[in-house]
Amino acid sequence: MIFNYSAASRGLRTRDGPPGCPGSAPPSAGALAARTGCAGRQVAPGCAGCLIFSAAWESPPTFGFLLDIDGVLVRGHRVIPAALEAFRRLLDSQGQLRVPVVFVTNAGNILQHGKAQELSALLGFKVEPDQVILSHSPMKLFSQYHRRRMLVSGQGPLVENARALGFENVVTVDELRAAFPVLDMVDLQRRPKTTPLPPSDFPAIEGVLLLGEPVRWETSLQLIMDVLLSNGNPGTGLATAPYPHLPVLASNMDLLWMAEAKMPRFGHGTFLLCLETIYQKVTGKELRYEGLMGKPSILTYQYAEDLIRQQTERRGWVAPIQNLYAVGDNPMSDVYGANLFHQYLQMVKHDGAQELGAGGLWKQRPSATQSCTSILVCTGVYSPKVPVSTEPAQGGEEPPFHGHRDFRFSQELMEASHIVHDVDEAVQLVFHKEGWAL
Numbered sequence: 001m002i003f004n005y006s007a008a009s010r011g012l013r014t015r016d017g018p019p020g021c022p023g024s025a026p027p028s029a030g031a032l033a034a035r036t037g038c039a040g041r042q043v044a045p046g047c048a049g050c051l052i053f054s055a056a057w058e059s060p061p062t063f064g065f066l067l068d069i070d071g072v073l074v075r076g077h078r079v080i081p082a083a084l085e086a087f088r089r090l091l092d093s094q095g096q097l098r099v100p101v102v103f104v105t106n107a108g109n110i111l112q113h114g115k116a117q118e119l120s121a122l123l124g125f126k127v128e129p130d131q132v133i134l135s136h137s138p139m140k141l142f143s144q145y146h147r148r149r150m151l152v153s154g155q156g157p158l159v160e161n162a163r164a165l166g167f168e169n170v171v172t173v174d175e176l177r178a179a180f181p182v183l184d185m186v187d188l189q190r191r192p193k194t195t196p197l198p199p200s201d202f203p204a205i206e207g208v209l210l211l212g213e214p215v216r217w218e219t220s221l222q223l224i225m226d227v228l229l230s231n232g233n234p235g236t237g238l239a240t241a242p243y244p245h246l247p248v249l250a251s252n253m254d255l256l257w258m259a260e261a262k263m264p265r266f267g268h269g270t271f272l273l274c275l276e277t278i279y280q281k282v283t284g285k286e287l288r289y290e291g292l293m294g295k296p297s298i299l300t301y302q303y304a305e306d307l308i309r310q311q312t313e314r315r316g317w318v319a320p321i322q323n324l325y326a327v328g329d330n331p332m333s334d335v336y337g338a339n340l341f342h343q344y345l346q347m348v349k350h351d352g353a354q355e356l357g358a359g360g361l362w363k364q365r366p367s368a369t370q371s372c373t374s375i376l377v378c379t380g381v382y383s384p385k386v387p388v389s390t391e392p393a394q395g396g397e398e399p400p401f402h403g404h405r406d407f408r409f410s411q412e413l414m415e416a417s418h419i420v421h422d423v424d425e426a427v428q429l430v431f432h433k434e435g436w437a438l
């Protein structure tokens, strides 16, 4: 038996309950209130009766969360206390998520299952690897390059990450440097003492993967440039650099990110800025990306939407997900990305899928998603006490734009739909908007 709990239902409905449950017959609103002492509220926080009620009778969710990690759930290696509160609301009495949640981070120099384990330990519930979207995760979609010989830049478990994304034939910058030691000349201590012959059997490189910020930037910048200028044969010298150059796939364009330090740190976006500037200066042409992913790229949100859909299907929730809520601390990546995706959803609804902005698009299956709402928190990069770059600076100076070259400055896109203190307030806000019990 299923019936609407009330005309102004918060999305709760009742059906035959489990044995022993006080609600095995559908209760009236008044009876429920009397039973739980909720005094007119449908479900009271912390009330055991209400928890049983909400777990047993909650309607399938029609909304889901895209949660940023750094600055929203954690700062460095410390969990933000509000994140624990938020998950108390998001989990049911069985420790299961009440709504679909994916974690969307621009981090990249880590394995997906490693990040899931780290989050599980910090948040106190089991996070599955396929709930975690790293900045390079959408590279799985670029299967046309998976069999090509790709130079991979970054740090950490680089080769493992590239393989997990589907790339079968990768060469690291360190391996390239070992094969051609005369290429890396900035550090006097690392210059070769002799002049070895270049290998004659080194297969040509056919593309470049930029997974995250490397260490020894001068080495990576030099060798990536060598590969692009030589069409993948850095042992040879070409009179004219080929253009278009070899395909470049890049992820994580964050200029800065927030760790334990009081001031933001360099992100991979700073490395990309260096590479783009050097390429432009040397060749007079623009470095082009075959794919640019991580927030705020639409590609990342399409990928996240697909994982939300898969999670919903696995849980047996029959209602399609209509509203996505993206919670983040960075106006340029989290807010801009969510708003750009929302614009994209509106455009698709009216005109069908077309190219919009940079970063490429993935032809995905038709979706029921109607909206993507941006929610900015104040526990990370953004602080309400510091003027944000979207606001005109005093004295008429242009505010700095920290976004990537391929994403135009847009004050509208950098303005969050909601600004709240922390992720717990964000969850409360969304539950209220969706008519769900806290």
Ligand SMILES: [Mg+2]
Pocket (backbone or CB within 6 Å): 068, 069, 070, 071, 072, 328, 329, 330, 380
């Ligand atoms: Mg963040």
